[in-house]
Structure formats: structure tokens, C-alpha cells
Amino acid sequence: MSRIDTTRLQRLARAYTETAVFYAAIDLDLFTHVSQGAGTIAEVAAATGISELNAERLVVVALALDLLRRDDNGRLVNAPDCETFMVSTSERFAGPWMTFTRGEVPAWFDLTERLQDPSPPSELGLYDGITVERARRYHAATYSIGMGAGRRFCRTVDLTGRRKMMDLGGGSGAYSINAVSTFDGLEAVVFDLPAVTVVTEEYLERNDVTDRVTTMGGDFINDPLPTGCDVAVMASNLPIYDGPNIQKVVSKTFDALEPGGEMHLIGETLDSDGVGPLDAALWGMAEIHYGSGGRSHTVDECIGYFRTAGFVDVENTDFVPNTLTRTFGRKPG
Secondary structure, rough: OOOOOOHHHHHHHHHHHHHHHHHOOOOOHHHHHHOOOOHHHHHHHHOOOOOOHHHHHHHHHHHHHOOOOEEOOOEEEEOHHHHHOOOOOOOOOOOHOOOOHHHHHHHHHHHHHHHHHHOOOOHHHOOOOOOOHHHHHHHHHHHHHHHHHHHHHHHHOOOOOOOOOEEEEOOOHHHHHHHHHOOOOOOOEEEEEEEHHHHHHHHHHHHOOOEEEEEEEOOOOOOOOOOOOOOOEEEOHHHHHHHHHHHHHHHHHHOOOOOEEEEEEEOEEEOOOOOOOOHHHHHHHHHHOOOOOOOOHHHHHHHHHHHHHEEEEEEEEEEEEEEEEEEEEOOOO
């Protein structure tokens, strides 16, 4: 029997140091410099403008975190995911998304007080009173990762023959942009808060899809949904809301869809037993910082929302393993 010690607990107690090193590496554009040939500590120091001692400290931790590796010649190279997503000159650069919640770091260390706060939650949380400028900053951070998810959706789900997609809380329109670009004859409408749709239209113009994707401003919990749609997508909104509101949206979507239409709910979802994945659990906890009633939902709960609404052939499948699942169902007809 292995001896019990405090190693795991110590890792948890100091996990914030790993995040801090990752943020510093992004700030210093470490991964771009390494991608462009800075393969030694001296070269990293010169490229980033820090001392060799501090470059050594940074590189040693980056190697231990498997952010950097050494090639057969002993030179530094990026780990595959860092080379793909953390090089700032790449179109797939995800730095803004990785640092998106950086401003919330102090609040996480006040979590005890927030847990003890008896104030009732708001319905919209983070989005309560959102302005165009706030929406623009938000989607500047989420657009790259959203486009990747939209491409994955189009590889995963065959919408051939579908006519019009309802993109609930679609934000930058990433799912709609990819869908209409992939499936001939498909149109889409992004339904989001009025301030957000101003920003959506900027991304639609940027991707030259304004002839196939429109926007509609509203609150999908309380306002009427678009009509004439035979497919609906609701992505990355799940932990923002409580169970009754998710049920309300799924049921409203069922009513709004054309007979035979389908809905896809993509979100950070707990396993059926409610034990992990950790990412889904933490997204539910994060809602405490926005004052919302949002929480983590299990796979079984999501399936239940669909069946209660009237969907048939309901299933749940991995979308991004250990991060996102996709619950989907069909409206009879």
C-alpha cells in the first residue's frame, strides 16, 4: 500500500504559480521567439529582453510544464499545442483566450467571501448591462477559439439539406460563419443580446457572409426566438444559466423549430455521476464571480432537458474530450 503524503495537496496550493509562468511566457512572446529559432537560453534572453538568469528560470519551468521541449540537437522547441496555438504570428493564435480571465485572478482568492455572500443571483450575470465595447473586447478574446469550435462542429455534424440555422447566443457568429461556408444553401441567424449583435455583424462582414447570415437582437430566455429554422445550435453558454433557464431555452427552441428540425447543445458538461471533468466543474464555479445563477450541468441533466422539451432520438457525445460535450435531438415531424 502506498504511503499517503501531501504532494497532491501541495500542487493544488501552488497551482497559481504555473498559471503565472504561462501568462509571463505569453507576455514575453516566448513561444513565437522559440518558433522563430530561439533555441537556447541565451537566445531566449536576447529575444525576450530579459537576463539569462531569468530566461533560464522561465525555460526550466516551461520545460517542466511541457510547454517547451528539446529536439534531438538539444535546442528548444515548442510543444505541439503551443506551436499550433501560442505563436502570435499564426492565424490560430489563442493568446487572448488564454489570458481572457486573467483579470479575475484576484477575485478567485476572495472566493471564501463570495461563497458566503447571500445576495441573490442575476439572470444574465456577466452579460447583465453589456455594452458594445464590452462585447467587442469579449469576442476579440473568444473569436479564434470559437472559429476552431465552429470548424469542428461542421466536421462532426452533417447539415446537408438543412435550410436555416438558429445560432443561440452566437456571439461572434463563429458557428454560423463556418456552417454557411461548409454547407451549400444553408443560411443562419445569430440570436444574441442587441449590443452583441453589433459586434457579430463586424465578424460577418470580415468573413464575407452577410448575404447568408443575419442577426437578431434579444434575450433568448425571455424573448421570442427566430422562426423558420430547421436546425439550432447553442454553444458555450451552458454553465451561465441554472437548470430551469436551460430547460426554458431548450423548450422554446423545440417550439420554434420546424417539424423534423434538430438542436445541438454544446457545453462544458459534468459526467453522469457529477464527478468531473474538472474543467466543467470550474466553469460552473466561475459564475460566482459574475453574480449569476449559473452552475455545472451533468450529461444526464442535458439529455433530460431535451426529452422534457419533446425532442426524440436524444443523444450526448464528446465534442472536445474532457472539455465539451454535444447533446442533440430531433423534433418529430
